[in-house]
Amino acid sequence: MDKFDQLTGIAAPLPIVNVDTDMIIPKQFLKTIKRTGLGVNLFDEMRYDDNGNEVPDFVLNTPQYRDAEILVAGDNFGCGSSREHAPWAIKDFGIRCVIAPSFADIFFNNCFKNGILPIALPQEQVDLLMKDAEKGQNARMTVDLEAQTVTTSDGEVIRFDVDPFRKHCLLNGLDDIALTFEKAAAIDSFESKAAQERPWV
Amino acid sequence: MSPKTLYDKIWDAHLVHEDADGSSLIYIDRHLVHEVTSPQAFEGLRLANRKVRAPEKTIAVPDHNVPTDVDREKGIENEQSRIQLEALDRNAKDFGVHYYPVSDIRQGIVHIIGPEQGWTLPGMTIVCGDSHTATHGAFGSLAHGIGTSEVEHVLATQTLIQSKSKNMKVEITGSLPPGVTAKDITMAIIGRTGTAGGTGYVIEYCGQAIRELSMEGRMTVCNMAIEGGARAGLIAPDETTFDYVKGRSHAPKGAQWEAALTWWKTLHSDDDAHWDKVVTFDASEITPLVTWGTSPEDVLPIDAEVPAPESFQGGKVSAATRALEYMGLEPGTKLKDIEIDTVFIGSCTNGRIEDLREVAKVMEGRRVKEGIRAMIVPGSGLVRAQAEEEGIAQKLQEAGFEWRMAGCSMCLGMNPDQLAPGERCASTSNRNFEGRQGRGGRTHLMSPAMAAAAAVTGRLTDVRELTQDSVPA
Structure with a gap:
């Protein structure tokens, strides 16, 4: 997995609540058997019209936000399906950090598995970052995972919480499966105990 | 011992390892796999030269992409869909997991066939790369959706790294009034608590109205736990559960049944x-519900009117404005005046035999209105066969419904069953997101009985008015 430590980049404002996974990557793009190449279809139905042309006023189509690396969004971001195609599309576009008042559970998990940092902050702080993001490409935000801070273009510092295990994995780019294999003995002994207690499983 | 919730008990029984920071390794009893969220996971195993740790606990079935035409054995036109199905076929065989191909009568929607085949049992941990895995919670099993990286993790290790959720109790006291169903319960809950109301929680549904539900109804309630944001929904097992499970193919038998x-x-x-x-x-206060917008929380009783965006607060004002524009609706319009083009009966929410019986009951002596496309997609080949045996299938076809093969169908439009732009659908599925049933398609979620009523009149309709106040012609 790709590491995430520090990121300074353009933040795109997407002030919509309940952004669901069908908006992030519509179902017709779930037919791929690869993890890459989905960035072009990120937010497809908002980003392109019925003829496949770009919708000029959609935020990621505007010149100042085409290279955004941070997304600031509304409450309950990523709700809906478990499709990991959603974080794959976000990452393939070039966004490595999403900031919102809250996230849907599965989407939140999926981000960490793909080197994307989702940051949940109180509404007032998201509002402040949204205003900062609205300044365009000259307003660059900095996200520092080690220090657990977001710094606005004006130098205002906002602290965020992150699960220590997930932080450790992101900072070091660790593979979950390899980590779990280190606990193989515990899995073996659980399995033999469970086979005694619940043989029908 | 300190008192525990059902969730606590299942969690404790599956805890393999707990780190000091609370990150835990949980053992997974059943891993359900479908074609959309698994190819990258199997590919990951191949690249790392890893095996499936417990193929005997892994069950694969294609459902999202499969066409539902009766002649689907001829093959799949869409190349990408075909590649995805071929990949599942190859992966299931290469890694030696249980597999129900399209040609097998037991094929169907993953969340319908798990319980049907007795793979789903009380007290289990069950995962699938699909958010509606919550369905299996109806058996008192801890079941939830996971992403593809986690699918790969479970395939390789039969465990999942988790942190424990909080406990939420949703109690439905009293009995449901006539014409009100499990779907209305689950929609009423989301309507009140919102799509993020359950975030961070595992919900246990309890109370008299839940106890009085069949297993089919309980599955409908748990199915939409995810729409309320919860990781999982649970219902404690009881005699209804045990009666359903007993005798199924993979349920325990003999002495093991007694021990279980x-x-x-x-x-x-x-x-x-x-x-x-x-x-x-209070169950007596729940009425037949429909959605008006593009979020499952946009729920109103059928006798209400389309709301004005200004009646909401915060970010929901602009969300409602956007939703009404997408849905082509004006504030103040009576929900009952909204005309529909299509009726979809099916999905992991409402594609079980009881749902089809419910539809057949409403259709008794009635017909699908001229010009309305009405389709029934049984949740599995066995549900389809049972409905045919009970004579339901024939009655519904005579009433004007299309009678299709099992699959996810129009719930998510990954297969040929899709809405055209602007088309409006009375749907028994679980999500009314923009574009969910086809680009530009407009979805109104409701119960099978309500969808059947809409098929008869061609507009959103209170099923109670149809079945109680009028004699069938």
Whole structure:
């Protein structure tokens, strides 16, 4: 997995609540058997019209936000399906950090598995970052995972919480499966105990 | 011992390892796999030269992409869909997992066939790369959706790295009035608590109205736990559960059945267990519901009117404005005046035999209105066969419904069953997101009985008015 430590980049404002996974990557793009190449279809139905042309006023189509690396969004971001195609599309576009008042559970998990940092902050702080993001490409935000801070273009510092295990994995780019294999003995002994207690499983 | 909730008990029984920071390794009893969220996971195993740790606990079935035409054996036109199905076929065989191909009568929607085949049992941990895995919670099993990286993790290790959720109790007191169903319960809950109301929680549904539901109804309730944001929904197992499970292909038999039953009977929340959040509903106050917008929380009783965006607060004002524009609706319009083009009966929410019986009951002596496309997609080949045996299938076809093969169908438009732009659908599925049933398609979620009523009149309709106040022609 790709590491995430520090990121300074353009933040795109997407002030919509309940952004669901069908908006992030519509179902017709779930037919791929690869993890890459989905960035072009990120937010497809908002980003392109019925003829496949770009919708000029959609935020990621505007010149100042085409290279955004941070997304600031509304409450309950990523709700809906478990499709990991959603974080794959976000990452393939070039966004490595999403900031919102809250996230849907599965989407939140999926981000960490793909080197994307989702940051949940109180509404007032998201509002402040949204205003900062609205300044365009000259307003660059900095996200520092080690220090657990977001710094606005004006130098205002906002602290965020992150699960220590997930932080450790992101900072070091660790593979979950390899980590779990280190606990193989515990899995073996659980399995033999469970086979005694619940043989029908 | 300190008192525990049902969730606590299942969690404790599956805890393999716990780190000091609370990150835990949980053992997974059943891993359900479908073609959309698994190819990258199997590919990951191949690249790392890893095996499936417990193929005997892994069950694969294609459902999202499969066409539902009766002649689908001829093959799949869409190349990408075909590649995805071929990949599942190859992966299932290469890694030696249980597999129900399209040609097998037991094929169907993954969340319908798990319970049907007896793979789903009380007290289990069950995962699938699909958010509606919550369905299996109806059996008192801890079941939830995971992403593809986690699918790969479970395939390789039969465990999942988790942190424990909080406990939420949703109690439905009293009995449901006539014409009100499990779907209305689950929609009523989301309507009140919102799509993020359950975030961070595992919900246990309880109370008289839940106890009085069949297993099919309980699955409908748990299915939409995810739409309320919860990781999982649970219902404590009881005689209804045991009766359903007994005798199914993969359910325990003989002495093992007795041993299992003894343990299953301990699977309930202790009286003085701690709840982080409690929500209570009076079943007698729940009415037939429909959605008007593009979020499952956009729920209103059928006799209400389309709301004005200004009646909401915060970010929901602009969300409602956007939703009404997408849905082509004006504030103040009576929901009952909204005309529909299509009726979809099916999905992991409402594609079981009881749902089809419900539709057949409403259609007794009635017909699908001229010009309305009405389709029934049984949740599995076995549900389809049973409905045919009961004579339901023939009656519904005579009433004007298309009678299709099993699959996810129009719930998510990954297969040929899709809405055209602007088309409006009365749907028994679970999500009314923009574009969910086809680009530009407009979805109104409701129960099978309500969808059947809409098929008869061609507009959103209170099923109680149809079945109670009028004699069928």
